[in-house]
Amino acid sequence: MLDLHRIFELGLTNSSPKTENENMRVGFDTEIVVVGGGIAGFFVLDRLRSAGHHAHLIGCPRPGMDQTQWSQGILHSGWKYHRGDPRPFPDLAKTWQDMFEGRADPQLPREAIRTTNLWVWGDVDADPSLGPPVMDLPDCLGHHQVHHLEETIIDPGRVLDHLRQKHQSYCHHGLVKAARMAGGFEILTKGERILTKHLVLAAGAGNEALGMMLGRAPGFMQRRPLRMYLIRGSLPDIYGHAMRQKEVALTIHTIPAAHNQRTWVIGGALAEDAPELHADDAEHRLRNALMSFLPGGLPNGCWWSSYRIDRAENATTDGQRPDDVCVELVDDVHYVWPTKLVLAPRAADTLLSMLPIPTRRPEQNDPGVWQNLPQLPPPQGPIQEAELKWRPLT
Template identity: 30%
Template sequence: MSQALSTDVLIVGGGVAGLWLNARLRRQGFATVLVERACLGGGQSVKSQGIIHGGAKYALHGALTGASEAIADMPRRWREALAGSGELDLAGVRLLSDAHYLWSPGSLAGNITSFFASKAVRGRVDQVKGEQLPPALQHPTFKGKVYRLAELVLDVPSVIKRLSELAGDGLLAGECIEPLRENGQLVGLIIDGREIRAQRVILSAGSGNAELLSSLGLSQPTQQLRPLHMVLVKGPSLKPLYAHCLGGGPKPRVTITTHPAADGQWVWYLGGDLAEADGVARDEASQIKAAQKELSDLLPWVDLSAAQWATLRIDRAEPAQSGLVRPDNAFLHEQGSLLVGWPTKLALAPDFADRVLAAFNRDGIQPATHAPLPALPRPTVAPPFWQGLV
């Protein structure tokens, strides 16, 4: 049997939420081990569009909501981390765009236009024109309105890589995960036959949380999966675009982000309403056809004759909600020494860490002294998912 280990906190799940939490804990002096079964960030994280939302997306019906207010401070916190002056040092992470945009293909409804100009969103939203427009919208035939959001778009693979560096020697590749109990209490986990004791065990494995909970003999908290059917298009004529296209409803008609391919071309990654209910019901060919029609209607000047197309299905894992609605905040459930959580969005990884640290402060959890970790088998970092699709 492998050498038994001890640590302050044992984290299972190496997506952005688990890695961010791990780095925060280490910065505060806690000893940590983070276990990942596959590739770091290889689940939902690397398939994210990389948008650090500030809430405007949730106000498209003309009013601020609980979701928009809960997430409002996230862009500032991420920007400070990118500058190396925040709660983590993410200097070196690639910033794809310093802003995200809202655009309407025609005239916006008057109440929404006035709402974006109101005090409620002042400082978050500004109208842009001419050379301030995103490159893909700088065309003589474009007649819509464009609003610049005080948000940002990150290259998620570089985020995962940097967070893995901040994990130091505490990353562990492990497949078989079993509970370690004494006197009926969870005192750690057995990873591939190696006992790892910890003051607290935290599950942050996204959709993997359900299986982990089952292996621990637990039925709560329950998980919901909200599916998406995303579309990717790569072509020599594409220019950078990071924007929600308004469709008049409470959700963006389509959300486009742009990502660098290894061959120097750009990949457009399409989400929004296109990828939700109707999109989920379509097969790949029908979904690509729907996306082609959307782009033809919205951006008719973009030449897609040489474009390559693909789709990607994603299940967003979250705590179960009535009616499968989207949770407003990161979620944390506590059961003795076990904590289980979902960030619910990439942008809310700092909020997830806040909730864990608040629980530690309440319970008086402090760093202890542990033997140095031996050399551990280290999980690899997930490559950009689009490399194998387009």
């Protein structure tokens, strides 16, 4: 169960809108309401509107801040998941490549690509699937031999903002209350009552609170916690995996800043193991990992921090990561969890296939309630949005 602070942060409350007879009106204000302002919600909205559905999105005022912005932007081609992992993971990165090359919709801006060359080092010397060694390395990598891996790393916020601008008139933010009504659903947000035929929940962890608000029994969603680590300073650009046997010990993603400053966002097993550590213990684990995989040391004057997030997913019997996307229809409500960033287009396509073919094209201008709702603001970077406490890394 989400705590009260988390519910309001997601733009959710736990009461039902009023349905006084004097306020009832005939007909729907839209065919579909999508709740959720992360990568899943935006891809769903784009697929629906491109297919001719009349759809609107309502999200919290900080798009993508729960999972999308902390995903590190890696469009996994499958290499990571085939290393000793028997679960099938297809080559999903080609779909994204086609979108960035203008061969598939939605066409995405190439400016959102940070690099197409991931580095891999550690226990990988005998892996034939990797490219040639990297010759010009930053000093911090020390004695490690580093290999190329052709995987694309993106700025998730740039992709979110591109889709937001594309559908700007149909992206809104506000607190959401939901209730069932004959033939559909009633949404109350920002003092407006919205009647919709279909409801799609793509709100990550918010799916749990919304689903229970609409009568679904608890236990259908799981959380796998992470403690993402951050280091800022005069750092080199590194995007890569540091491997320990078949485990990704560290995943490093670089966020550039002004004045030759950069921030590393560090995930992998370091983030997955012991996410509830006290700050002193967390710093000790970070230092040990840096000594092992970046033995050349970091520049003077670096600072570190950490940020606790949950990976919200459809519940599995063993509590492990689901094999694929989860898109399900339960009691007339559609639930969407993409599982991984790279799977968001697949989740949207699956959702689209579950809906009837639209009978009319979306309107160019929506009258009534939608004009009174505030439009969704641009996403900010995770570092700007998160309330981080920085400590010197001495």
